[in-house]
Amino acid sequence: MSVKDVFLDLVSYPTASDETTGTTPSTPGQKVLGAHIVEHMKSIGIADARMDEMGYVYGTIPATAERGTTVGFIAHMDTYGGVSGENIHPQVIENYDGGAIALGGSCLSLSPAAEPALLGHVGKTLITTDGTTLLGGDDKAGVAEILVAAEEILRENKPHGTVKIGFTPDEEIGEGADHFDVEGFGCDYAYTVDGGQLGGLDYETFNAASAVVEVEGVSTHTGGAKGKMVNSMGVAMEFCALLPKGQVPELTESREGFIHLDAIHGNVEHTVMQFLIRDHDKELFRQKKELMEKAAAYINAKYPTQPLALTLKDSYYNMREMIEPRMEIVENMERAMKENGVEPHSEPVRGGTDGARLSFMGLPCPNICTGGANAHGKTEYVVLEDMEKIKDIIKTAIYNVE
Structure with a gap:
């Protein structure tokens, strides 16, 4: 044929x-x-x-x-x-x-x-x-x-x-x-x-890893939410804001690595984000994963009663x-x-x-x-x-x- x-x-x-x-x-x-x-x-x-x-x-x-x-x-x-x-x-x-x-x-x-x-x-x-x-x-x-x-x-x-x-x-x-x-x-x-x-x-x-970020929130009636509600979607947005804005697929090329938000779904009580982490350079790859960990630690210090969970997994090298x-x-x-x-x-x-x-x-x-x-x-x-x-x-x- x-x-x-x-x-x-x-x-x-x-x-x-x-x-x-x-x-x-x-x-x-x-x-x-x-x-x-x-x-x-x-x-x-x-x-x-x-x-x-x-x-x-x-x-x-x-x-x-x-x-x-x-x-x-x-x-x-x-x-x-x-x-x-x-x-x-x-x-x-x-x-x-x-x-x-x-x-x-x-x-x-x-x-x-x-x-x-x-x-x-x-x-x-x-x-x-x-x-x-x-x-x-x-x-x-x-x-x-x-x-x-x-x-x-x-x-x-x-x-x-x-x-x-x-x-x-x-x-x-x-x-x-x-x-x-x-x-x-x-x-x-x-x-x-x-x-x-x-x-x-x-x-x-690339060196490649995946990251899953899970955010727990607290849902209350919006009319009486002050001091009570923790909107997991808002916390997720805060997490993303801590990541480098220029290191995304649509702004990088050649040997430039990135952290890519691949999927997000959630509501007030629970939000899950899936990320792809990529870099050709082993040290820059390590730094990107470390940055994710530091961002998670910052969010958890700010919201200690509603911890954010970060799971990192290497995919290939x-x-x-x-x-x-x-x-x-x-x-x-x-x-x-x-x-x-x-x-x-x-x-x-x-x-x-x-x-x-x-x-x-x-x-x-x-x-x-x-x-x-x-x-x-x-x-x-x-x-x-x-x-x-x-x-x-x-x-x-x-x-x-x-």
Whole structure:
């Protein structure tokens, strides 16, 4: 099957993850897609394709020649849950002319005025949404590229070493590596295929933590509230006012970290806030967490009878420190890209991948591009020719392993 056909098939399966369920995978649709992928893998000759009880999919392309290294390729099956991924209706725009693209009957469009990168895709085929859902290119583009690369490698039967394939659930909620069988995967190193536009080769991610702030209040009748009421929502606002106003996602870029209020819900008696804490620098990351603790201590000193509860939890760390001692892994992929006429570029990822966690679990795992853009939104799109090029890059990287 072509990259296009495999991708359009994959995005027809709703697989949004959900951090509130407490299960693995967090949503049943991920196992439905996993089972479908296993059948696809078997149909192209991956005899040991399987899905475990947690929804992780594994398979092997057996070696056709003696090689000293086993390499793996990993992508995730879930999609971001903050935007609908149900009933996706992709638009295939062939021979893109450089103009604005209406996204179905919605009020949304893709335009070079807002997306200058589109001008680099004139003449290519774009796959977009219809403006009502996300597309699912993050990361079903990566899944499709790995699957088609595997199919072609098996058909071509050229000399190569053992190759492992892994597809994970729940990456979007930070749990994709939780139950990944690194030992059973048996690779010397791997690559996640979960990046953006063509040429991306990333090995530096955020350090990441989550914070939950719970505020208890006292509710009374508003007519006689003086000296009695403690409005938990007001206390929550005071807490937020203690945080640096310029260190938020919408005002930062590159290596600048942030503290992001991701969700808030509450009433007079009880308010809960969820924060994301991110920084590439380990010391600045520590300082941001310490600032949250100091803000909580200040609020608790001011309202001693209604304590605020702060729960901090590290999510993942900057994988750069695990990759730099093994830079040949990055150099091998740079070579594969250049052999396919693609100039690689590495930038600090303003996010994380399964590879960030896996690198600290003993599996060095840089991240490569998928050919997609605008992930997590209704203007998401992928470039078909770039996806095909990435499929070829994966194949070249496999054939180049010594």
